[in-house]
Amino acid sequence: MEEIVRAEGLRKTFTLSKKQQRIERTGETRRIAVDGLSFSAYRGEIYGLLGPNGAGKTTTLRMLATLIRPDSGDAVLMGHSIVKEPDRVRDIIGFMTSELKLEGFFTPDYLFDFFGMMHGMDKDKLAARKRDLFARFGIDKYAEVPVKSLSTGMLQKVSLVISIVHDPEIIIFDEPTNGLDVLTAKVVTDFLVELKGMGKSILLSTHIFSLVEKLCDRVGVIIDGKLVQEGTLVEVSKGDLETSFFELYHRIKGEIV
Amino acid sequence: MKLLALIKKEFHRFFHDPRLIVTMLLPGIVIFLLYSALGEIIYTEESRDLKVYLSGESNVVAMIEGMIEQNGDKVEWLPLESEETARAAILDGEATAILTFTENFDSFGENASVGIVYDNGSTDGSYFYSLVSSVLIGVGMRFPIRVQTVREDTEVARNFMQSALPFIVICFIFAAGMSVTLESVAGEKERGTLATILVTSAKRRDIALGKIVPLSCISMLGATSSFLGIALSIPKLMGMSFGVFGGYSGWSYLLLFAAILSVVPLIVSVISTVSTLSRSVKEASAYTSGLMILVMVISLVSSFVPSMGNWVFLIPVLNAVVAMQGVLAGGLLVWQTLAAVGINLVCTAGLVFLMTKLLSSERIMFGK
Numbered sequence: 001m002e003e004i005v006r007a008e009g010l011r012k013t014f015t016l017s018k019k020q021q022r023i024e025r026t027g028e029t030r031r032i033a034v035d036g037l038s039f040s041a042y043r044g045e046i047y048g049l050l051g052p053n054g055a056g057k058t059t060t061l062r063m064l065a066t067l068i069r070p071d072s073g074d075a076v077l078m079g080h081s082i083v084k085e086p087d088r089v090r091d092i093i094g095f096m097t098s099e100l101k102l103e104g105f106f107t108p109d110y111l112f113d114f115f116g117m118m119h120g121m122d123k124d125k126l127a128a129r130k131r132d133l134f135a136r137f138g139i140d141k142y143a144e145v146p147v148k149s150l151s152t153g154m155l156q157k158v159s160l161v162i163s164i165v166h167d168p169e170i171i172i173f174d175e176p177t178n179g180l181d182v183l184t185a186k187v188v189t190d191f192l193v194e195l196k197g198m199g200k201s202i203l204l205s206t207h208i209f210s211l212v213e214k215l216c217d218r219v220g221v222i223i224d225g226k227l228v229q230e231g232t233l234v235e236v237s238k239g240d241l242e243t244s245f246f247e248l249y250h251r252i253k254g255e256i257v
Numbered sequence: 258m259k260l261l262a263l264i265k266k267e268f269h270r271f272f273h274d275p276r277l278i279v280t281m282l283l284p285g286i287v288i289f290l291l292y293s294a295l296g297e298i299i300y301t302e303e304s305r306d307l308k309v310y311l312s313g314e315s316n317v318v319a320m321i322e323g324m325i326e327q328n329g330d331k332v333e334w335l336p337l338e339s340e341e342t343a344r345a346a347i348l349d350g351e352a353t354a355i356l357t358f359t360e361n362f363d364s365f366g367e368n369a370s371v372g373i374v375y376d377n378g379s380t381d382g383s384y385f386y387s388l389v390s391s392v393l394i395g396v397g398m399r400f401p402i403r404v405q406t407v408r409e410d411t412e413v414a415r416n417f418m419q420s421a422l423p424f425i426v427i428c429f430i431f432a433a434g435m436s437v438t439l440e441s442v443a444g445e446k447e448r449g450t451l452a453t454i455l456v457t458s459a460k461r462r463d464i465a466l467g468k469i470v471p472l473s474c475i476s477m478l479g480a481t482s483s484f485l486g487i488a489l490s491i492p493k494l495m496g497m498s499f500g501v502f503g504g505y506s507g508w509s510y511l512l513l514f515a516a517i518l519s520v521v522p523l524i525v526s527v528i529s530t531v532s533t534l535s536r537s538v539k540e541a542s543a544y545t546s547g548l549m550i551l552v553m554v555i556s557l558v559s560s561f562v563p564s565m566g567n568w569v570f571l572i573p574v575l576n577a578v579v580a581m582q583g584v585l586a587g588g589l590l591v592w593q594t595l596a597a598v599g600i601n602l603v604c605t606a607g608l609v610f611l612m613t614k615l616l617s618s619e620r621i622m623f624g625k
């Protein structure tokens with residue numbers, strides 16, 4: 001098994017603004033979002049980071065996607081460090097999250113070309129890839145429709161396709177099905193299965209047990225910014241993922257919220 | 258390559274949206290229509306009766322008279338007997354000006370020069386003065402014009418062209434810059450579309466330039482429209498039949514244009530930088546409105562403070578205002594204008610650098 005992502009001792013703290021302190025009714029000024037996180041993901045597999053709200057999943061994925069820098073620790077993606085070579089990392093990953101949006105004014109066709117160029121792709125390869133992906137995901141009919149006029153499902157497909165315009169080896173996906181209706185959620189999970197079929201490696205975060213059970217080969221359970229358990233789906237779930245998660249949570253926090 | 262794609266995207270966004278184009282060009286058109294209409298109302302009825310004391314002789318006098326009559330006004334030439342009584346008459350509003358030509362003026366005699374004394378507090382006086390100077394410059398006579406006014410300069414607003422125009426130009430550049438830049442930079446940040454570009458391997462500097470370069474061009478377009486609106490309507494507003502810029506040489510044009518050209522990217526990069534710092538369009542527009550008021554006050558003040566010394570050319574934006582004023586007043590401030598352009602460009606480069614740093618800062622781009 002080829003190790004494709006290795007995170008070692010990732011740590012990230014945030015300074016809480018006055019406003020945040022008020023909203024969360026806390027006097028603390030610093031928050032440890034991720035606390036010395038280490039894990040490994042392997043080529044061709046779907047790795048799921050499972051954890052409750054505020055566990056630090058999004059923060060971890062944002063560090064891997066080089067949007068934010070770890071305070072300490074590092075992660076190596078296909079031999080490239082997120083700290084030392086963020087530009088290289090950006091070209092080998094596709095990052096998908098609801099915080100990244102497409103400008104509604106432009107068409108899928110225009111945006112595909114634009115983001116292809118942002119990743120430094122050459123024109124011929126880009127055109128071939130566009131034909132292939134647009135046909136495969138049924139976008140060709142909507143290629144000239146401004147993104148703001150697309151249905152939610154189609155918009156989701158377009159965003160997914162554009163985030164892999166540069167044919168990345170690693171796909172990082174924060175909360176793939178959050179806030180989506182069942183149909184759009186199926187678009188996304190089918191897409192992930194398809195990507196895995198193409199031999200891509202996928203890293204996703206979620207708090208939904210069924211999603212992990214359906215998609216993931218390996219699971220890392222994250223609580224309070226720390227990785228508390230890691231293994232194959234079978235190893236972690238021990239028959240029932242939900243039951244074993246709550247047992248684990250109880251052992252660590254001594255309480256069930 | 259990436260920079261080119263970023264620039265193209267910005268132009269594509271603008272030129273494929275009729276709404277944006279209209280908002281950019283509308284101010285110029287509105288100003289033109291409004292000012293022209295205003296000019297019609299003010300000047301159709303009334304015609305001027307000018308009384309000018311004349312000393313010395315020149316063919317130029319006939320030209321001036323022709324111009325005045327062409328404008329539908331009349332002029333009566335009075336012999337100049339005593340300068341003192343003439344000045345008193347001007348101050349009392351009984352006469353318009355004193356015009357003096359040195360001996361052998363038309364044969365380019367030694368020390369040939371023109372003298373003009375007028376009441377800078379009266380519209381007739383200013384009208385006569387700008388008419389004479391345009392005729393002189395227009396026929397290519399490079400004689401020194403000795404200008405005297407019967408009131409202190411600070412007592413009344415100086416000639417509109419020299420003082421107010423540069424100020425208005427700056428305001429239009431600011432307004433045009435704001436109308437595209439806030440939406441494009443702060444808007445993209447707020448909507449999360451800038452983040453989508455930040456996860457690609459595009460250089461942060463290219464992303465900054467990919468905003469500032471095209472937005473400067475677009476703002477230039479908007480500012481030009483407003484500028485033309487004024488330039489074409491001022492003659493009507495002032496009751497003159499010739500264009501405002503008719504009387505200036507090619508060099509003056511070039512200097513004016515250079516001064517304006519250097520201010521546009523500077524102002525656009527200021528607004529872009531502020532937009533990058535802000536969380537929302539609303540916040541960015543509050544900050545830039547504050548900045549605009551500051552710039553307006555500074556350039557307005559500079560319009561009424563005569564001769565501030567060369568140090569003002571070191572201050573970005575203000576330097577261009579002063580340079581434009583100087584050029585419009587008939588001087589060719591080549592070095593000062595070039596210095597102003599240079600300093601503005603250096604400041605722009607500094608702001609591009611700063612914006613690049615801000616785009617790389619996770620606290621600015623992804624902080625909560």
Ligand SMILES: Nc1ncnc2c1ncn2[C@@H]1O[C@H](COP(=O)(O)OP(=O)(O)OP(=O)(O)O)[C@@H](O)[C@H]1O
Nearest residue numbers: 014015033052053054055056057058059623624625
């Ligand atoms: N930019 C930030 N500034 C301050 N605090 C932050 C910031 N980002 C995250 N946090 C805090 O860090 C902690 C971890 O947040 P994170 O978003 O990584 O959790 P998560 O596991 O993704 O949770 P969720 O399931 O709610 O998405 C939370 O307490 C959050 O409030």
Ligand SMILES: [Mg+2]
Nearest residue numbers: 057058059175
């Ligand atoms: Mg999250």
